[in-house]
Amino acid sequence: MVSCHEVLRELSNYIDRDVDPRLRAEIEAHLAQCRRCSMVLDTTRKMLYIVGDDRVFEVPAGFSQRLHAALAKGIGA
Protein backbone atom coordinates (compact mmCIF):
# COMPACT_ATOMS: atom_id res chain seq x y z
CA MET A 1 0.00 0.00 0.00
CA VAL A 2 1.33 3.44 -0.86
CA SER A 3 1.79 6.00 1.92
CA CYS A 4 0.18 9.46 2.25
CA HIS A 5 3.55 10.88 1.33
CA GLU A 6 3.65 8.98 -1.97
CA VAL A 7 0.04 9.82 -2.77
CA LEU A 8 0.71 13.52 -2.25
CA ARG A 9 3.84 13.33 -4.38
CA GLU A 10 1.84 11.83 -7.26
CA LEU A 11 -1.26 13.95 -6.73
CA SER A 12 -0.76 16.19 -9.71
CA ASN A 13 0.12 13.31 -12.05
CA TYR A 14 -2.86 11.38 -10.73
CA ILE A 15 -5.19 14.29 -11.53
CA ASP A 16 -3.71 14.46 -15.04
CA ARG A 17 -4.08 10.67 -15.46
CA ASP A 18 -0.35 10.50 -15.88
CA VAL A 19 0.43 7.52 -13.62
CA ASP A 20 0.71 3.90 -14.68
CA PRO A 21 -2.31 1.66 -14.03
CA ARG A 22 -0.72 -0.25 -11.16
CA LEU A 23 0.19 2.90 -9.22
CA ARG A 24 -3.19 4.35 -10.06
CA ALA A 25 -4.91 1.36 -8.45
CA GLU A 26 -2.70 1.66 -5.36
CA ILE A 27 -3.46 5.36 -5.03
CA GLU A 28 -7.16 4.66 -5.38
CA ALA A 29 -7.01 1.99 -2.69
CA HIS A 30 -5.27 4.48 -0.41
CA LEU A 31 -7.77 7.25 -1.16
CA ALA A 32 -10.67 4.95 -0.35
CA GLN A 33 -9.53 4.65 3.23
CA CYS A 34 -7.67 7.96 3.83
CA ARG A 35 -9.93 10.91 4.45
CA ARG A 36 -7.09 13.43 4.60
CA CYS A 37 -5.62 12.50 1.23
CA SER A 38 -9.00 12.33 -0.47
CA MET A 39 -9.85 15.75 0.90
CA VAL A 40 -6.60 17.20 -0.42
CA LEU A 41 -7.37 15.62 -3.81
CA ASP A 42 -10.94 16.90 -3.81
CA THR A 43 -10.00 20.46 -2.84
CA THR A 44 -7.17 20.51 -5.39
CA ARG A 45 -9.71 19.58 -8.06
CA LYS A 46 -12.03 22.33 -6.85
CA MET A 47 -9.16 24.79 -7.04
CA LEU A 48 -8.43 23.70 -10.63
CA TYR A 49 -12.09 24.06 -11.54
CA ILE A 50 -12.05 27.64 -10.21
CA VAL A 51 -8.85 28.83 -11.86
CA GLY A 52 -9.73 27.09 -15.13
CA ASP A 53 -12.86 29.17 -15.57
CA ASP A 54 -12.54 32.08 -17.98
CA ARG A 55 -14.55 34.41 -15.77
CA VAL A 56 -12.08 34.31 -12.90
CA PHE A 57 -9.26 36.19 -14.63
CA GLU A 58 -10.03 39.52 -16.15
CA VAL A 59 -8.07 41.87 -18.32
CA PRO A 60 -8.23 45.58 -17.41
CA ALA A 61 -11.19 47.54 -18.77
CA GLY A 62 -10.41 48.93 -22.22
CA PHE A 63 -7.38 46.68 -22.65
CA SER A 64 -8.40 45.35 -26.05
CA GLN A 65 -9.25 48.77 -27.48
CA ARG A 66 -5.92 50.24 -26.32
CA LEU A 67 -4.06 47.23 -27.70
CA HIS A 68 -5.60 47.52 -31.15
CA ALA A 69 -5.13 51.29 -31.20
CA ALA A 70 -1.42 50.87 -30.40
CA LEU A 71 -1.18 48.11 -32.98
CA ALA A 72 -2.89 50.18 -35.66
CA LYS A 73 -0.37 52.94 -35.06
CA GLY A 74 2.55 50.52 -35.03
CA ILE A 75 1.73 48.56 -38.17
CA GLY A 76 0.02 51.35 -40.02
CA ALA A 77 -3.19 49.42 -40.62
Place this chain on the structure above:
Amino acid sequence: MTEVEAVDSHESHLIERIRAGDRGLFHELIRPYERSVYLLAYSVLHSPEDAEEVAQETMLRAFTHLNQLRADVKFKRWLLTIAINEARMRRRKDRKHLYESLDAVQDRAPEGEFMPREIADWRDIPSKALESKELRRAVDRALMRLPPIYHEVFLLRDVQHLSVEETAQTLGLTAAAVKTRMHRARLQMREELSPFFKKRWIDRLPFRKGKNPW
Protein backbone atom coordinates in the same frame (compact mmCIF):
# COMPACT_ATOMS: atom_id res chain seq x y z
CA MET B 1 -11.95 18.68 -40.24
CA THR B 2 -11.79 19.03 -36.44
CA GLU B 3 -12.33 22.37 -34.74
CA VAL B 4 -8.61 22.68 -34.02
CA GLU B 5 -7.72 21.94 -37.62
CA ALA B 6 -10.25 24.49 -38.80
CA VAL B 7 -8.71 27.18 -36.55
CA ASP B 8 -5.20 26.24 -37.73
CA SER B 9 -6.18 26.39 -41.35
CA HIS B 10 -7.94 29.75 -40.89
CA GLU B 11 -4.81 31.08 -39.16
CA SER B 12 -2.44 29.84 -41.86
CA HIS B 13 -4.62 31.55 -44.40
CA LEU B 14 -4.59 34.83 -42.44
CA ILE B 15 -0.82 34.64 -41.97
CA GLU B 16 -0.31 34.12 -45.70
CA ARG B 17 -2.43 37.13 -46.54
CA ILE B 18 -0.69 39.32 -43.94
CA ARG B 19 2.69 38.30 -45.32
CA ALA B 20 1.41 39.19 -48.75
CA GLY B 21 0.69 42.73 -47.52
CA ASP B 22 -2.81 42.69 -46.01
CA ARG B 23 -1.59 44.16 -42.70
CA GLY B 24 -4.99 44.96 -41.28
CA LEU B 25 -5.74 41.24 -40.90
CA PHE B 26 -3.18 41.07 -38.13
CA HIS B 27 -5.81 42.48 -35.78
CA GLU B 28 -8.00 39.49 -36.51
CA LEU B 29 -5.12 37.04 -36.16
CA ILE B 30 -4.22 38.09 -32.63
CA ARG B 31 -7.70 38.71 -31.25
CA PRO B 32 -8.20 35.18 -29.82
CA TYR B 33 -4.91 35.39 -27.91
CA GLU B 34 -4.98 38.87 -26.38
CA ARG B 35 -6.12 37.63 -23.03
CA SER B 36 -3.58 34.79 -22.92
CA VAL B 37 -0.73 37.16 -23.75
CA TYR B 38 -1.83 39.64 -21.11
CA LEU B 39 -2.23 37.02 -18.39
CA LEU B 40 1.12 35.46 -19.17
CA ALA B 41 2.87 38.84 -18.98
CA TYR B 42 1.02 39.55 -15.76
CA SER B 43 2.21 36.26 -14.29
CA VAL B 44 5.80 37.39 -14.76
CA LEU B 45 5.45 41.07 -13.92
CA HIS B 46 2.65 41.19 -11.35
CA SER B 47 1.67 44.62 -12.59
CA PRO B 48 -1.38 45.32 -14.79
CA GLU B 49 0.28 48.38 -16.38
CA ASP B 50 3.50 46.55 -17.23
CA ALA B 51 1.59 43.52 -18.46
CA GLU B 52 -0.46 45.69 -20.78
CA GLU B 53 2.61 47.37 -22.22
CA VAL B 54 4.30 44.02 -22.71
CA ALA B 55 1.17 42.72 -24.46
CA GLN B 56 1.38 45.64 -26.90
CA GLU B 57 5.11 45.13 -27.46
CA THR B 58 4.55 41.40 -27.98
CA MET B 59 1.97 41.97 -30.70
CA LEU B 60 4.16 44.50 -32.51
CA ARG B 61 7.12 42.19 -32.31
CA ALA B 62 5.05 39.30 -33.62
CA PHE B 63 3.97 41.46 -36.54
CA THR B 64 7.50 42.49 -37.51
CA HIS B 65 8.81 38.93 -37.18
CA LEU B 66 5.88 37.12 -38.72
CA ASN B 67 8.11 35.96 -41.58
CA GLN B 68 10.16 33.97 -39.10
CA LEU B 69 7.24 31.83 -37.94
CA ARG B 70 7.89 28.30 -39.16
CA ALA B 71 5.08 26.29 -40.69
CA ASP B 72 5.45 23.52 -38.10
CA VAL B 73 5.02 25.89 -35.11
CA LYS B 74 1.57 26.99 -33.97
CA PHE B 75 0.99 30.71 -34.00
CA LYS B 76 -0.36 30.65 -30.43
CA ARG B 77 2.71 28.96 -29.00
CA TRP B 78 5.04 31.23 -30.96
CA LEU B 79 3.17 34.32 -29.74
CA LEU B 80 3.25 33.16 -26.12
CA THR B 81 6.99 32.50 -26.39
CA ILE B 82 7.50 36.09 -27.56
CA ALA B 83 5.31 37.29 -24.68
CA ILE B 84 7.24 35.38 -22.04
CA ASN B 85 10.56 36.63 -23.42
CA GLU B 86 9.38 40.23 -23.55
CA ALA B 87 8.04 39.99 -20.00
CA ARG B 88 11.22 38.42 -18.66
CA MET B 89 13.32 41.06 -20.38
CA ARG B 90 11.29 43.77 -18.72
CA ARG B 91 11.56 42.05 -15.36
CA ARG B 92 15.34 41.92 -15.70
CA LYS B 93 15.42 45.63 -16.47
CA ASP B 94 13.43 46.33 -13.33
CA ARG B 95 14.59 45.95 -9.79
CA LYS B 96 12.84 42.59 -9.84
CA HIS B 97 15.96 40.72 -10.94
CA LEU B 98 16.05 39.63 -7.31
CA TYR B 99 13.34 37.16 -8.18
CA GLU B 100 15.73 35.15 -10.31
CA SER B 101 18.01 34.09 -7.51
CA LEU B 102 15.04 33.34 -5.30
CA ASP B 103 13.48 31.20 -8.05
CA ALA B 104 16.65 29.24 -8.52
CA VAL B 105 16.79 28.35 -4.86
CA GLN B 106 13.17 27.29 -4.76
CA ASP B 107 13.45 25.18 -7.86
CA ARG B 108 16.21 23.16 -6.26
CA ALA B 109 14.21 22.51 -3.13
CA PRO B 110 13.86 18.77 -2.52
CA GLU B 111 10.72 17.20 -3.88
CA GLY B 112 7.98 15.60 -1.92
CA GLU B 113 8.60 17.41 1.34
CA PHE B 114 5.48 19.43 1.19
CA MET B 115 2.77 18.43 3.63
CA PRO B 116 -0.60 20.14 3.36
CA ARG B 117 -1.63 22.09 6.42
CA GLU B 118 -5.15 22.94 5.32
CA ILE B 119 -7.22 19.77 5.28
CA ALA B 120 -10.76 21.10 5.69
CA ASP B 121 -13.34 20.44 2.98
CA TRP B 122 -14.32 23.33 0.72
CA ARG B 123 -17.75 24.77 0.14
CA ASP B 124 -19.46 23.89 -3.11
CA ILE B 125 -18.83 26.71 -5.51
CA PRO B 126 -21.79 27.58 -7.68
CA SER B 127 -20.92 28.68 -11.20
CA LYS B 128 -22.32 32.16 -10.57
CA ALA B 129 -19.88 32.66 -7.67
CA LEU B 130 -16.98 32.59 -10.13
CA GLU B 131 -18.00 36.07 -11.23
CA SER B 132 -17.74 37.56 -7.77
CA LYS B 133 -15.10 40.23 -7.15
CA GLU B 134 -14.27 38.74 -3.79
CA LEU B 135 -13.45 35.37 -5.32
CA ARG B 136 -11.36 36.92 -8.10
CA ARG B 137 -9.39 38.91 -5.57
CA ALA B 138 -8.74 35.81 -3.47
CA VAL B 139 -7.47 33.89 -6.51
CA ASP B 140 -5.33 36.81 -7.62
CA ARG B 141 -3.80 37.16 -4.16
CA ALA B 142 -3.00 33.44 -4.09
CA LEU B 143 -1.40 33.61 -7.54
CA MET B 144 0.69 36.61 -6.56
CA ARG B 145 2.17 34.55 -3.76
CA LEU B 146 3.42 31.88 -6.14
CA PRO B 147 7.07 32.27 -7.11
CA PRO B 148 7.15 33.49 -10.75
CA ILE B 149 8.55 30.22 -12.11
CA TYR B 150 5.56 28.34 -10.71
CA HIS B 151 3.19 31.09 -11.69
CA GLU B 152 4.15 30.88 -15.39
CA VAL B 153 3.73 27.12 -15.54
CA PHE B 154 0.48 27.18 -13.60
CA LEU B 155 -0.93 29.90 -15.79
CA LEU B 156 -0.18 28.16 -19.07
CA ARG B 157 -1.17 24.71 -17.92
CA ASP B 158 -4.08 25.16 -15.52
CA VAL B 159 -5.49 28.54 -16.50
CA GLN B 160 -4.87 28.47 -20.27
CA HIS B 161 -5.15 24.68 -20.57
CA LEU B 162 -2.01 24.14 -22.63
CA SER B 163 -0.66 20.59 -22.59
CA VAL B 164 2.49 19.73 -20.62
CA GLU B 165 4.44 19.61 -23.91
CA GLU B 166 3.13 22.96 -25.15
CA THR B 167 3.89 24.56 -21.78
CA ALA B 168 7.41 23.12 -21.87
CA GLN B 169 8.03 24.38 -25.40
CA THR B 170 6.69 27.85 -24.63
CA LEU B 171 8.81 28.28 -21.52
CA GLY B 172 11.89 26.46 -22.82
CA LEU B 173 11.67 23.78 -20.10
CA THR B 174 11.67 20.01 -20.07
CA ALA B 175 8.35 18.25 -19.59
CA ALA B 176 9.68 16.90 -16.28
CA ALA B 177 10.41 20.43 -15.00
CA VAL B 178 6.92 21.53 -16.03
CA LYS B 179 5.36 18.65 -14.10
CA THR B 180 7.41 19.35 -10.97
CA ARG B 181 6.60 23.06 -10.98
CA MET B 182 2.97 22.44 -11.80
CA HIS B 183 2.66 20.01 -8.92
CA ARG B 184 4.11 22.48 -6.43
CA ALA B 185 2.06 25.32 -7.84
CA ARG B 186 -1.15 23.32 -7.49
CA LEU B 187 -0.44 22.31 -3.92
CA GLN B 188 0.47 25.85 -2.98
CA MET B 189 -2.60 27.32 -4.69
CA ARG B 190 -4.83 24.84 -2.89
CA GLU B 191 -3.20 25.74 0.40
CA GLU B 192 -3.44 29.50 -0.20
CA LEU B 193 -7.09 29.34 -1.22
CA SER B 194 -8.23 27.00 1.53
CA PRO B 195 -8.89 29.71 4.13
CA PHE B 196 -11.17 31.43 1.63
CA PHE B 197 -13.10 28.37 0.47
CA LYS B 198 -13.21 26.08 3.42
CA LYS B 199 -16.50 25.38 5.07
CA ARG B 200 -17.03 27.39 8.15
CA TRP B 201 -18.13 25.36 11.14
CA ILE B 202 -21.50 27.07 11.04
CA ASP B 203 -22.11 25.81 7.47
CA ARG B 204 -21.84 22.28 8.74
CA LEU B 205 -24.59 22.61 11.30
CA PRO B 206 -27.74 20.81 10.17
CA PHE B 207 -30.12 23.74 10.63
CA ARG B 208 -28.20 25.69 8.00
CA LYS B 209 -29.50 23.31 5.38
CA GLY B 210 -32.98 24.76 5.58
CA LYS B 211 -34.17 28.23 6.41
CA ASN B 212 -32.29 30.27 8.94
CA PRO B 213 -33.99 29.89 12.32
CA TRP B 214 -33.67 33.60 13.07
